[in-house]
Amino acid sequence: MTEAHADLRPLISFIVVEGDAAPGALDATLESLAAQLSSDWEVLVVGAAEGPASDDPRVRSLWSEPGATAIASMNLGLRAATGSFVALVRPGDSLRDDAVVRIAAALASCPDADFLYSDEHVRVGDDTTTTEFTKPEWSPERLLGQPYALRLAVVSRSLADRIGGFEERFEQAAPQDFVLRATEQAGRIVHVPHAVYRVAGGGRSLSDTTDPVGWEFGRQSVQAALDRRGIAASAVLGPLPGTFGVHRHPGDPRHVSIVIPTRGTSGTVFGSERVFVLEAVRSVLAAQTIHHLEVVIVHDLDTPGPVLDALVGLSPDAVRLVPFDGPFNFSRKCNVGFLASHGEIVVFLNDDTELITPDAIDRLIAPLREPDVGMTGAKLRYEDGSLQHAGHRYNDNEFTHAFLTAADDDRGFGALQVNREVSGLTAACVALRRDVFEEVGGFFEGLPINFNDVDLSLKLRSVGYRLLWMSGVEFSHFESKSRAPEFSRNEVEILLARWVAFGRDPYTPVV
Template sequence: MNARNQRNIDKGSRLLSLSLEGTPLVRMPIADLKPRHQLARCDVRETGYAWESTGDDPQFWLTRRLPLPGWQMLEVGMAHDQPSAAVKLYFDTGEGFNEAQSIYLPLKPGRVVKRLFHAPWGLKALRFDPMSQAGCFTLSHLRLAWLTPRFAQQRLVQRLVNMHHEWRGAAHADVLAAIKAQAAQQGVHWRPLALSYYEETFERRTARFSYERWLRGRRELSAERVQRLVEKLPHRPLISVLVPVYNPRIDWLRECLDAVLAQHYPRWQLCIADDASTDPEVREVLAEYAARDTRVKVVERERNGHICAASNTALALAEGEFVALLDHDDLLTPQALFRVAQALNRHPDAGLLYSDEDKLNERGVRFDPHFKPQWNPDLLLAQNYLSHLGVYRTALVRELGGFREGFEGSQDHDLALRVTARLSPEQIVHIPQVLYHWRAAEGSTALTSSEKDYTTRAGLAVVRDHVQARVPEAEVVEGHYPNTYRVRWPLPQRPPLVSLLIPTRDRVEILKPCVDAILERTDYPNLEVLILDNQSRCQETLEYMRDVVNRDDRVRVLRWNEPFNYSAINNYGALYARGDILGLVNNDIEPIHPDWLDEMVRQVCRPEIGCVGAKLYYPNDTVQHAGVILGIGGVAGHAHKYFHRNSPGYFTRLHLAHNLSAVTGACLLVRKAVFEEVGGLNEEHLAVSFNDVDLCLKVREAGHRNLWTPYAELYHHESVSRGADDSSAKRARANSEAAYMREVWGAKLDNDPSYNPNLTLVHEDFSLR
């Protein structure tokens, strides 16, 4: 199903629902809900909320005006004071409420969330649990809408194709047929099976800290303090704020312009280009602000030229050394331009600066903060993570021709790629503070990027143009989520030999599935497998190694007759490896898709790339490794650990190739020349732990970018062969290795450029610090 058809279906569903509002087919049951357990009313004037959950099992019951049997859409909008919340809906068909007859729906701040379900026959009552913890809330929207089977099935398939690992990217027509075939084989009805897959796409995780609560703990500089600091700045650059305007909501336009006038930093210019707005009030408001402050410049375009043309008109007005990009309904924080000026004094050669950002709902509540990494070139190819607030050196923007018409919808992404291509990494500066509030209104890309799928198409054209100008053989395709992209880099004409190094000792039940899976599930045509045997004694293991060598000439066995030392074993294997590319592979790894090695080789063959890591899952389909974050737990931890395989991750990062400071040696590729350049793995101080992190940091220091790719997926039975650090000797060794890492890399461990100082160093879930 293409995007246009999907929009038509959604539009038709909304129109049908509106026409049936108040009929038995559409229920708005808030007034009929009866509080039955752990619920108390609140004084809204005191708390800001209507209800309080007094425990971990609050319950509303509904016994009248129940939904009709069949496909239904549950819609929920709820404000609450918790870091996160999820609702559950239970069905009583005569045997009471139970988990088997329930559905789960995680809430999203500032949004109405939806999910399908199939209402059973003989429904006696519903139970609605608004959260699973104590806290306050207001239920603003609760709606149950009957759906036609065809529409419901289309929505179900759409979500599976978008979000489920088994069906992602499949043709819509094939999904339901495949599920029905599976159901027939299992002797069950297809609908419960399809709904079980659908259920797996709803992530069951909770944040640790509420953003609202986190904001309350932040202290901002006063206007007076900022003025004193501004006076001490050696350089006070003029910053021109560019605002293309076309028929915005008037109250939001006023708020946008007021936020510029309220800047604590005085050296700004507001350059507004009205793109022939048809609303006469827009011109009146702009004239009013131009009369109010001489720093406000307005040009009225005679014809509507769309956002690139309007932005260029605004750019023509700019007198500042730098230009800042602002949408006509978004807001700058009062300190935004001051923080930019501060950063420019620290980085006088900067050509581009960008900040963190959050969103603003229609009630003025801030939510969904995006705390970004420092310069991350591969992430910028995968999505426009720079976004807001973006500040550019004016002369460079003009030299590049400003905003390119034809890329409307992703013009900022296009500008960012063209500008960064002309700058060194040191000239691209991240300001780790929220300086920009992105308005999340109905129909905006801030609220739901899928509402403007033309931005994805424009972004695809932008990234393709940028990549293929440099590497014509590269292929650029849409990513799994709107406004995300995948670059398939070319392989050399003669694919290089890859030497996979697999240390092992006994445990044939671990080794055999690993080696057999690699040999059977790897499409890459040129590899050798080096089993590095560390004193195996098990006869079955030794027999397996003899057998696999005899039946597959890609396999060799090398003996390491020394005490276990992971670094030393792999360095030994590297000496005898024939390949130009080395792969560090644990003996408890199993590939899922046959193109896993092909993807990793495509990445590691890029001259600028050092170590490449894969996406690893536990056997229960939760994430074991999605890259390494420095500083977590004192040394390093795995990003997104325990997230579900279907989870988008932090701003969809679980599905984007991007640069990280380190990746795990459980499945790591590196060119042999780079491995030798940095001296391989550290045998003396890091016999077991952190040797992979140390290797990656040495590779980074040598001038290479490390990279993690989600397109190489494998299972990892983590450390099952080595065992846990559960003896005093093992704990002492682990502590010694951690101490070495702190001694050598301490300052860098505490400032991971691929992370953000506002995010936790205790957990691996991107929660707030």
């Protein structure tokens, strides 16, 4: 434990750069600090003119050199700070009166923490009222796509010094870059689950980079983070201002197996009758750019012969038929398909799916080059285009799909627009490395119908793997939107007997 972390009542230095703040904005910020229930803080107001008149010795004024940039002013404040932790606050923004108390409590519980971030009050879209942004626990993939931990970010002074402060080259995105670099080197990152930060006038605060220039600097900061981490990927502007996409490069060709359990059923989709598995395989083969691909069809014995013949006819070299004899057991069928496959990467795919994104398989498997990524999953849509899957949500011993049936404009604080860590992924479309699937023992066959993907997800997380939901990888999933999920109490009891009780979901606490 460092000396700073041993302090039971750490002093927090808040840095406020006046810049072009509106009249009275700074006063509002200082008033919120003066109202703190704890006195363990100081504020450094950095400006080019006279600082605020204050009798409080904890309020110090610093004067920037004429023509100094905002980044230079931030670094001036950082150098002058005497606290063991520092935080940047925009003039006009305010802190709830228990902010310092909450931060101190978090540090008391986690004395080795050197980066903390809180929830906040924000305005989303065109709404004129503020809403509490209940943030996920530490989610590094989401941070690349959305700087959700920007406010309130509290960083140990030693960590801030170690990373060298704020960098001029990123201009408006310098705070975003600072957070990315700090979290890369932090020993422990802690989420303070209280909305202790409020933006002036209910403005948007999810990012400082929503204008075109700042957005581009934000993209550059994400690209720099990818390069530092050795991730071969391109950062691109995201679908919402201030968000970013991470397009990982395919890399060297890999042998991929797609395992599809089926019994060759038919149904009506988009007004036409189809054999589901035929169209699922056709869509994958038509779009695939993978050189070494096999499609393993695990079929019940009563699957119609013409369907099997048609499947082989789609690609005699790629399609392999594996018969399955026995009562329905989705877990066992997937395990049988896995054992019959040869790929370094295995994709499990339901037969009632159809690829939407042309390079979906490439993009789905690309993160699996990173050793700590255990499984990836896609954005699945119902026939009408509404959302069927955006990751699992495990909350209060309930197991659901997060954002089920949401429309595209239901943004969930950006959660539907960026890649992110999730608690679990549906086996309707997931990808894993072969050795990872073997490491956790595959699907648990004691859950033949429901919750087998929940169990697999929990096994992967229990040994330290991250599960990534890929927002830009899309499939249609023709599961009936109106069909209520049916499961027995016995299945729930089996699952809960294997795992401890579930409280607050770490990645999707509120939907």
